[in-house]
Amino acid sequence: MEDTIVAVSTAMANGAISIIRVSGKEAFSVVSHVFKPKDAFFNILNPTPNTIKYGTIIENDKVIDEVLVSFFKAPNSYTTENTVEINCHGGIVVVRKILDLLLCQMFICYSEYSCDRDSVIIYVGGWK
Numbered sequence: 738m739e740d741t742i743v744a745v746s747t748a749m750a751n752g753a754i755s756i757i758r759v760s761g762k763e764a765f766s767v768v769s770h771v772f773k774p775k776d777a778f779f780n781i782l783n784p785t786p787n788t789i790k791y792g793t794i795i796e797n798d799k800v801i802d803e804v805l806v807s808f809f810k811a812p813n814s815y816t817t818e819n820t821v822e823i824n825c826h827g828g829i830v831v832v833r834k835i836l837d838l839l840l841c842q843m844f845i846c847y848s849e850y851s852c853d854r855d856s857v858i859i860y861v862g863g864w865k
Contacts, residue, residue: 741767743839745832752827757835763843764819765808770842771795771835772806772823784808794825794835801838802831 741761747754759768769781774792784790788808794801807822814820825835 741843743767743836743843745836746822747827749829749832750827751829755825755827755832757823757825757832757839759821759823759839760814760816760818762819764821767839767842768806768821768823771838772804774806781808784810786810786813794823794838796834796838801834802826804835 739762741759741763743757743759746756746758765782765784771794772781772792773795774781774790776790776792779790786809790806790808792804792806794804802825805824807824809815809820809822811818811820823835825831
């Protein structure tokens with residue numbers, strides 16, 4: 738599969754923790770635009786496989802949530818692709834915000850245009 742996908746891996750409901758998975762060739766690149774690791778020397782674009790990093794999800798330098806992010810490199814991941822799992826605080830609002838940020842970043846990566854929150858829903862169907 739060539740596409741990079743993002744999806745919520747847990748129920749979209751109130752809970753303590755939610756997991757958002759990004760999988761595909763551009764997974765590390767997409768996440769690098771919204772994740773700021775506590776370890777300033779960590780290379781998101783070429784992470785050590787099978788590691789978990791603590792940090793924050795940011796939007797324009799504003800902290801959205803404190804998260805744990807797992808990195809898995811192809812072909813040794815569940816999907817056999819580069820995979821990132823974002824463990825964030827549960828609840829619909831936080832999960833939706835992070836999902837919107839990731840989808841918006843994917844739209845920018847694939848189309849080279851800017852993206853605002855209202856346009857994300859239109860492009861959920863595919864990133865060709």
